[in-house]
Amino acid sequence: SGAPGIPDCPEACACAPGGLVNCSGRSLPAVPEGLSRCVRALLLDHNRLRALPPGAFVGAGTLLRLDLRENGLRWVHARAFWSLGALQQLDLSDNLLEALAPGTFSPLRALRALSLAGNRLARLEPAALGALPLLHALSLQDNELSALAPGLLAGLPSLHALHLRGNPWTCGCALRPLCSWLRRHPRPAPEAETLLCVLPGRQTLSPLTAFPDAAFSHCSQPLAPRDLAVVYVLGPVSFLASLAACLALGCLLTACRARRCTALSRLRRPRDPGP
Incomplete structure (x- = not known):
């Protein structure tokens, strides 16, 4: 009570x-x-x-x-x-x-x-x-x-x-933010030297601190705002250009086939018998 x-x-x-x-x-x-x-x-x-x-x-x-x-x-x-x-x-x-x-x-x-x-x-x-x-x-x-x-x-x-x-830290691109933060801020995480990650598909353990920035060079970087703006502007334009090119190519192929069929029909047309 x-x-x-x-x-x-x-x-x-x-x-x-x-x-x-x-x-x-x-x-x-x-x-x-x-x-x-x-x-x-x-x-x-x-x-x-x-x-x-x-x-x-x-x-x-x-x-x-x-x-x-x-x-x-x-x-x-x-x-x-x-x-x-x-x-x-x-x-x-x-x-x-x-x-x-x-x-x-x-x-x-x-x-x-x-x-x-x-x-x-x-x-x-x-x-x-x-x-x-x-x-x-x-x-x-x-x-x-x-x-x-x-x-x-x-x-x-x-x-x-x-x-x-x-x-269970996994060695890979997803670990990049943590590894980068630990290098920039060594004091808040004094146990960082003892942290291990597992390599995918293996039973090998590696220290997190053993991965420099270069180890993540193959990882895709998020686009900057300027790059995103370019993608937003050029994306629709690129799509329309590709669509126009496909339509033009289709028309060209159709025209070529039509001409070929006309030529073949002329070759195969029986000649008029002589007098």
């Missing part, structure tokens, strides 16, 4: 002065209702929260720390964290997350530390993280990531610690 003398303490949780709400290990199937506006830390680890619906933490706008470890979480709605603009620490580690919707963390502009370790993430889209200007630590270890999507880390200018071990 709620702690005596502490207002708005959810049932089945223990509350302490200073805004700590401890609901750890209570087999809770959902986020407790009626969270106090004064809550600063909410511990919901080791429960049975299989999903986080929209507005799951309404009323907890002053929350600074949220612990959701080991809940068997499979689904987080894109608006689950929309009321947590002050949140600084979010722990979603050791759950069953396979994907995250675009905009999931966009409201968390004050976030400093985010842990997604120990989930089943095979791909993490840049839109899911969004721009987190104050994020210092990002934990992605022990997932199923074979590469990081281009631009995933672009919105994290303050990143000082990036944890990536325990993922």
Whole structure:
């Protein structure tokens, strides 16, 4: 039950002065209702929260720390964290997350530390993280990531610690953004020297740091905006020109065949018998 003398303490949780709400290990199937506006830390680890619906933490706008470890979480709605603009620490580690919707963390502009370790993430889209200007630590270890999507880390200018071990990285063109980022930012990922990737079709392991830019020279580069403009302008023109050429060639072949048939008919026409 709620702690005596502490207002708005959810049932089945223990509350302490200073805004700590401890609901750890209570087999809770959902986020407790009626969270106090004064809550600063909410511990919901080791429960049975299989999903986080929209507005799951309404009323907890002053929350600074949220612990959701080991809940068997499979689904987080894109608006689950929309009321947590002050949140600084979010722990979603050791759950069953396979994907995250675009905009999931966009409201968390004050976030400093985010842990997604120990989930089943095979791909993490840049839109899911969004721009987190104050994020210092990002934990992605022990997932199923074979590469990081281009631009995933672009919105994290303050990143000082990036944890990536325990993922099945695949040596290939898709790994280029991560390898390039690790070379430009060696400090945030001190474990980069120990990260290995598997060569497709082989059982050979290679260090990620062993791949220079030249190793990806065969990979196709995305077109620059100027090049895209040229493609957009010349694409239809090229198509129409090709179509006109095909029509002209078809007409020419038809004309040639007609002339040939006329010539053959003249050769085969029986001559008029003489008088």
